[in-house]
Amino acid sequence: MSSVSPEFNPCVSCGACCACFRVAFYWGEGDDCEGGTVPTEFVEDLPPYRRVMKGTHQPEPRCVALQGEIGKSVHCSIYAQRSTTCRAFPYSWANEEHNPDCDKARARWGLPPLEPPSSRAQTLQPPAASLLPVSSAPSLLSSDAVSSNQRLSSEGTDSRISETDCNASPYKAPHNG
Numbered sequence: 001m002s003s004v005s006p007e008f009n010p011c012v013s014c015g016a017c018c019a020c021f022r023v024a025f026y027w028g029e030g031d032d033c034e035g036g037t038v039p040t041e042f043v044e045d046l047p048p049y050r051r052v053m054k055g056t057h058q059p060e061p062r063c064v065a066l067q068g069e070i071g072k073s074v075h076c077s078i079y080a081q082r083s084t085t086c087r088a089f090p091y092s093w094a095n096e097e098h099n100p101d102c103d104k105a106r107a108r109w110g111l112p113p114l115e116p117p118s119s120r121a122q123t124l125q126p127p128a129a130s131l132l133p134v135s136s137a138p139s140l141l142s143s144d145a146v147s148s149n150q151r152l153s154s155e156g157t158d159s160r161i162s163e164t165d166c167n168a169s170p171y172k173a174p175h176n177g
Helices: 100-108 117-123
Strands: 024-026 043-046 050-053 066-069 073-076
Antiparallel strands (some): 024 050, 043 050, 066 073
16 A cells, blocks of 8 residues: 555545444454455454454544554555455545545544545646556455445445444544544
8 A cells, every 4th residue: 555645545644434433344254254354353243243343343443453643644454354344435536436434534533525636636746657647546445346325235234334424423432633
């Protein structure tokens, strides 16, 4: 992730979603299940059919896989093995679609909402030859990901289960810093 410039992937200088929402997913995504990838040392069971990333099922959520300082420089220590919940959460204006959940997470951490691509194009400098063009930048979504307005589901269960509004979550732990 660190080889992608922040103007093409704002997530590397944000991390707010990883410290705002409870990250729950179908239990079969754990690496102790056939085909699962999420390291089980990073998860807790959430009966009956789900697991949750450690650190996100508490009043002040912060995923244990998130490394760095929110709003400055961050990365996911299990990026290649992250859950479908994380893969399906695009930053706002990824693929030119607004994600209000991204904006809400950023606001909780005192970060401004991301601007639409048309607004950014006016303020960005041309990329250096070593940077990826926008069309080649890695996507946060897997090819089978759903839009930000849909919920992933396995066996009829809501896999994201967190409230979309940080301040409306059952944990109501707004960050004031």
